Amino acid sequence: MRTLSGNIMWHQGTITKKDRRLLNRHDSFTLWFTGLSGSGKSSLANEVEKRLFEMGFRSYILDGDNIRHGLNSNLGFSPDDRKENLRRIGEVSKLFVDAGVITLAAFISPYQVDRDMVRKMFPNGEFIEIFISCPLEICEWRDPKGLYLKARKGELKEFTGISAPYEPPVSPEVVIETGKHSISECVDQIIRYLKLKGKI
Numbered sequence: 576m577r578t579l580s581g582n583i584m585w586h587q588g589t590i591t592k593k594d595r596r597l598l599n600r601h602d603s604f605t606l607w608f609t610g611l612s613g614s615g616k617s618s619l620a621n622e623v624e625k626r627l628f629e630m631g632f633r634s635y636i637l638d639g640d641n642i643r644h645g646l647n648s649n650l651g652f653s654p655d656d657r658k659e660n661l662r663r664i665g666e667v668s669k670l671f672v673d674a675g676v677i678t679l680a681a682f683i684s685p686y687q688v689d690r691d692m693v694r695k696m697f698p699n700g701e702f703i704e705i706f707i708s709c710p711l712e713i714c715e716w717r718d719p720k721g722l723y724l725k726a727r728k729g730e731l732k733e734f735t736g737i738s739a740p741y742e743p744p745v746s747p748e749v750v751i752e753t754g755k756h757s758i759s760e761c762v763d764q765i766i767r768y769l770k771l772k773g774k775i
């Protein structure tokens with residue numbers, strides 16, 4: 576990423592990511608949950624974090640709705656704003672991973688190019704893309720916040736799945752089908768993957 580000023584030097588601290596991981600006694604990485612609104616990103620990020628917490632891992636959730644209340648409150652849902660939203664979240668996730676924390680990021684992140692941009696911010700293996708796959712009809716039936724109803728009535732513009740696109744990931748590390756399995760089965764699948772890959 577190009578900076579606006581050319582006169583900025585990187586300051587390397589004495590304590591490194593490796594040191595922090597050694598202190599924590601575990602690896603750090605980002606779990607990136609992508610999927611339609613209502614697919615189950617927040618519910619699963621929350622349940623996975625609970626499991627990790629019980630197992631003694633340090634973690635933190637970055638969730639679309641919450642981040643858009645603060646850090647990204649100046650951004651809307653145009654393609655450019657979504658890109659900037661995800662660029663900032665990617666950078667924040669990277670700081671958390673540098674701090675030795677397992678980061679769970681739950682964002683619709685509808686465009687492949689934007690998810691690839693975030694992936695490139697991380698060394699190999701530190702960005703784990705989890706596609707929360709769920710048919711639009713089921714998401715719309717769940718409609719936990721009543722947003723699909725508003726979008727169908729035309730009260731919400733550029734709503735993902737209705738009037739804005741969602742591009743399914745090309746090669747995610749994990750695919751979770753929330754329309755076919757219970758929340759606890761989905762959590763088991765994610766935890767199994769992390770154990771299999773030696774991440775936890």
Ligand SMILES: Nc1ncnc2c1ncn2[C@@H]1O[C@H](COP(=O)(O)OS(=O)(=O)O)[C@@H](OP(=O)(O)O)[C@H]1O
Nearest residue numbers: 612613639652657660682683684685732733734735
């Ligand atoms: N137009 C439109 N399109 C999609 N979503 C909308 C929109 N307007 C508001 N919301 C609410 O914002 C949440 C999505 O924010 P994200 O930051 O995850 O979106 S994105 O990654 O930048 O595309 C999303 O949260 P989730 O339902 O948890 O996905 C919605 O609650």
Ligand SMILES: Nc1ncnc2c1ncn2[C@@H]1O[C@H](COP(=O)(O)OP(=O)(O)O)[C@@H](O)[C@H]1O
Nearest residue numbers: 611612613614615616617618719753756757758
């Ligand atoms: N297997 C599942 N995984 C995740 N959520 C599920 C599942 N089955 C049903 N649900 C329900 O679907 C809804 C998903 O909402 P939410 O987690 O807010 O989605 P998102 O963050 O993607 O918008 C919740 O009400 C949740 O209880």
